[in-house]
Every structure is written in C-alpha cells, then in structure tokens.
Amino acid sequence: MILTRNISVESYLQQQLQKLNYEVLVSVSLWENWEHSRKSDHFMESFQWIFLSETISDAETRDFAEQCQQDYLVRIVGEEPSEETVSEWRRWRIFDWLLATTSLERLREKLLHKSLIQQVAATQGPNSATFTLSQSKKAFPLYFSDIHFTKLEKDIIRRLITSKSLSMKRDELCRGWRSKNQNSKLSQLSSSVTKIRKKVFEAYGIEEAVHTIWGEGYQLNAYFYQCLLKGELHNQSQRLTI
Structure with a gap:
C-alpha cells in the first residue's frame, strides 16, 4: 500500500x-x-x-x-x-x-531483504533461544569455525556486517587489498562471494548468504546475519565486555 x-x-x-x-x-x-x-x-x-x-x-x-x-x-x-x-x-x-x-533492481533487493528480516522475526519468536531452519538441517547459532572460511572470506563478511544496511559497494568491499589491479580485485571478490554462498549453504542450508545488488554491490542475507549474532558475533561481544 x-x-x-x-x-x-x-x-x-x-x-x-x-x-x-x-x-x-x-x-x-x-x-x-x-x-x-x-x-x-x-x-x-x-x-x-x-x-x-x-x-x-x-x-x-x-x-x-x-x-x-x-x-x-x-x-x-x-x-x-x-x-x-x-x-x-x-x-x-x-x-x-x-x-x-x-531502480527496479534496488527495489527488488530491498523488498527481499525486508522479507528475510520478517521471516527471522517470525521464526525467532519472543522467547526463542536458537534459530532452526528445519529438523533436517543444522541448528543455530552459527560460528565461523563450523564453516572454515578463509581470511579473505571472513573479511568480506565482517565488512558487510559493519556497513549500513548490511550492504556495501564492490569497490569499497575490496578496498585495501594487496592487488593494485582493480579488475583483478573485483574478480577475486566475485569468486570469494560465490564460495561464501556455497559453504554456508552446504553447512547450514541457507541459500544466498550474500545477495547481489545489481549495479551497486553486495548485501548480507538477514537470516545469515541473525544466525551470526547468536554465535560468532555474540562471542565477540562477550570478549569485548570482559
């Protein structure tokens, strides 16, 4: 409406x-x-x-x-x-x-992001302590150690986590990488995002852990993000407050 x-x-x-x-x-x-x-x-x-x-x-x-x-x-x-x-x-x-x-592409990704967040809220409920996809898939919380991300893959995920709306332009995501060739960095970024998606899907059954925002960059799947909040990011928060 x-x-x-x-x-x-x-x-x-x-x-x-x-x-x-x-x-x-x-x-x-x-x-x-x-x-x-x-x-x-x-x-x-x-x-x-x-x-x-x-x-x-x-x-x-x-x-x-x-x-x-x-x-x-x-x-x-x-x-x-x-x-x-x-x-x-x-x-x-x-x-x-x-x-x-x-743009149509940006609108599509925005609405998809909202739908995922609403699904998380519905799945979590007010008293839920963990996230589950189904009885046949792993239960959450989610930890990097369960998936064995490379250092570069972890860096991409963490940059998306700390960015506005969990999204970032491609140039910003690979800023500071060793290679001086921008096309090479963008190619490496695309390959790494593909591997992240594959690893998360194989380990936890979450499809499209990182969404492509055509013409702009990448955005973290809201469900994947919430699972990290319960696991990896929760542990980091505890370490910072000790």
Whole structure:
C-alpha cells in the first residue's frame, strides 16, 4: 500500500512494484481518513508494507508511525537521508526508506531483504533461544569455525556486517587489498562471494548468504546475519565486555 496526498506522484513506484508482481493499492482517502480521525484503519494491517509518500510531512509521518504496532512502514524520499535522520525514523517505527526514483533492481533487493528480516522475526519468536531452519538441517547459532572460511572470506563478511544496511559497494568491499589491479580485485571478490554462498549453504542450508545488488554491490542475507549474532558475533561481544 502507498499512502499519499496525490496518486499521480506515485505512478512510478506503483509501476515498479507491479513489475515485481506485487499487488499495489495507492490511496489518498485512507490517508485523509487517518488525518481526520487520527486512528489507523484495520484494513491497512492486511498489507505486507505501507509506503509513506514524500507528499506527507515528517510530523505527520511521525504521528502515524507511532500508532503502528508492526514494523512495516517504509518512508519514500527524494534524496538519500542522513544516518541521523534514519535513526530518528527508526525510533518512530519507520522500518526503512526508499528513494522515489529507485531502480527496479534496488527495489527488488530491498523488498527481499525486508522479507528475510520478517521471516527471522517470525521464526525467532519472543522467547526463542536458537534459530532452526528445519529438523533436517543444522541448528543455530552459527560460528565461523563450523564453516572454515578463509581470511579473505571472513573479511568480506565482517565488512558487510559493519556497513549500513548490511550492504556495501564492490569497490569499497575490496578496498585495501594487496592487488593494485582493480579488475583483478573485483574478480577475486566475485569468486570469494560465490564460495561464501556455497559453504554456508552446504553447512547450514541457507541459500544466498550474500545477495547481489545489481549495479551497486553486495548485501548480507538477514537470516545469515541473525544466525551470526547468536554465535560468532555474540562471542565477540562477550570478549569485548570482559
């Protein structure tokens, strides 16, 4: 669903979503109803995501977001926001943001990333201590020692973990590597990512541990990341606090 003050403004995003085979409702009336009543319609809860148009002010976005009980709100923006702004949105329960002119590839990867995070939340539950894929696959937490990553592969994963939105451009991922030939480094990066995917799948059954963001770089699979939080990264955190 896209909530907006002007349907025609949202035609581009609506078309992009429909290309990805999503059913899209663009509504002015639902937004106006909320403005008048200051109560969200239960009908909205049936949608996987609610996109808040850039035609809606930040103050209104905050008031609307603070009423929501689920992390399914996405802010549409005209330009990339600062980290401070994104942090503030998250306090309002804004799940993520999206450029109004985003490419089809970037939109696809963004929505896939959100779906994975929602799957993690559903699988984890409020009292769950571990993650499991199925009875036939290994139980989580996940440790590097179980997979035997190379030093380079560990470096790639750790760079993605510490980056914004768990994603990074290809040039940034291989920055500082010994080779001076950029094409050689990019080729080595691609090969290493392929090996990471294969090793994680063979050891834990997780497909696409690292996603390709076409034209931009790579992004860590949210499920893979959560499993690392339970294992490898949890151990690191304990060592740092001792």
